[in-house]
Amino acid sequence: MLTLEKVTAGYHRLQILHEISIEVNEGEIVSIVGANGAGKTTTLNTIAGLVKPTSGSITFAGKPAGGRRPSDLVQEGLVLVPEGRALFGNLSVEENLQMGGWSRDRADLTGSMDDVFELFPILRERRAQVAETFSGGQQQMLAIGRALMAKPKLLMLDEPSTGLSPKLTWAVLDAIKRIRDTGVAVLLVEQNASQALAMADRAYVLESGSVVLEGPGPQLAQDDRVRAAYLGM
Numbered sequence: 035m036l037t038l039e040k041v042t043a044g045y046h047r048l049q050i051l052h053e054i055s056i057e058v059n060e061g062e063i064v065s066i067v068g069a070n071g072a073g074k075t076t077t078l079n080t081i082a083g084l085v086k087p088t089s090g091s092i093t094f095a096g097k098p099a100g101g102r103r104p105s106d107l108v109q110e111g112l113v114l115v116p117e118g119r120a121l122f123g124n125l126s127v128e129e130n131l132q133m134g135g136w137s138r139d140r141a142d143l144t145g146s147m148d149d150v151f152e153l154f155p156i157l158r159e160r161r162a163q164v165a166e167t168f169s170g171g172q173q174q175m176l177a178i179g180r181a182l183m184a185k186p187k188l189l190m191l192d193e194p195s196t197g198l199s200p201k202l203t204w205a206v207l208d209a210i211k212r213i214r215d216t217g218v219a220v221l222l223v224e225q226n227a228s229q230a231l232a233m234a235d236r237a238y239v240l241e242s243g244s245v246v247l248e249g250p251g252p253q254l255a256q257d258d259r260v261r262a263a264y265l266g267m
């Protein structure tokens with residue numbers, strides 16, 4: 035569904051990603067783990083069209099995706115939940131969700147909103163409340179819900195557990211598994227490496243902008259180098 039082949043990207047003359055190759059297949063959760071500054075956010079932003087690749091190729095759903103407009107990629111089903119969530123703080127839950135469905139016919143949005151409320155019942159209870167009054171966990175649920183309103187084929191999540199308690203982290207990661215079970219592929223970036231690896235069908239370890247290890251998530255979690263560098267063992 036998504037293939038990156040030897041993608042290089044960065045900011046101005048500063049090269050951050052060095053020929054990275056990553057693949058996400060239908061029905062998979064794929065995790066990218068790595069230290070602060072390894073280039074995880076830059077990878078997602080490059081896939082989403084926010085950073086232009088300088089070489090290599092990106093293919094999504096059979097079509098070239100590298101360097102395309104972010105809004106066109108959203109319409110084709112490539113949707114990012116950014117780091118920091120970027121909610122409309124003074125808008126209600128319902129209004130935030132409607133904004134997420136901007137690329138679709140209004141008539142199709144009611145069913146999608148019901149699906150989001152089924153996944154996160156707290157959002158239904160608080161549908162009229164403005165987003166800025168929410169806890170971090172509820173805001174993350176809303177950010178994921180808003181992305182689902184665009185009907186993604188591939189959902190990319192940048193550090194969804196940042197700032198959340200262990201209980202809420204578990205709730206958010208569990209929701210991500212349920213989203214995958216509805217047929218949406220997931221590309222997950224996490225510093226919380228142990229959970230991100232445990233739940234990943236496949237995973238990549240990024241170091242200084244290069245992929246240094248890849249394999250089934252639970253298998254990588256057993257790798258001595260990964261255990262020492264990312265799992266504190």
Ligand code: ATP
Nearest residue numbers: 045048050068069070071072073074075076077225
């Ligand atoms: P973190 O977990 O801290 O977000 P990360 O693995 O997501 O880390 P990136 O945010 O992709 O890493 O950053 C990779 C490198 O790119 C870092 O050295 C960072 O300082 C640099 N960088 C990120 N954004 C920009 C920017 N807009 N302009 C210049 N350099 C940037």
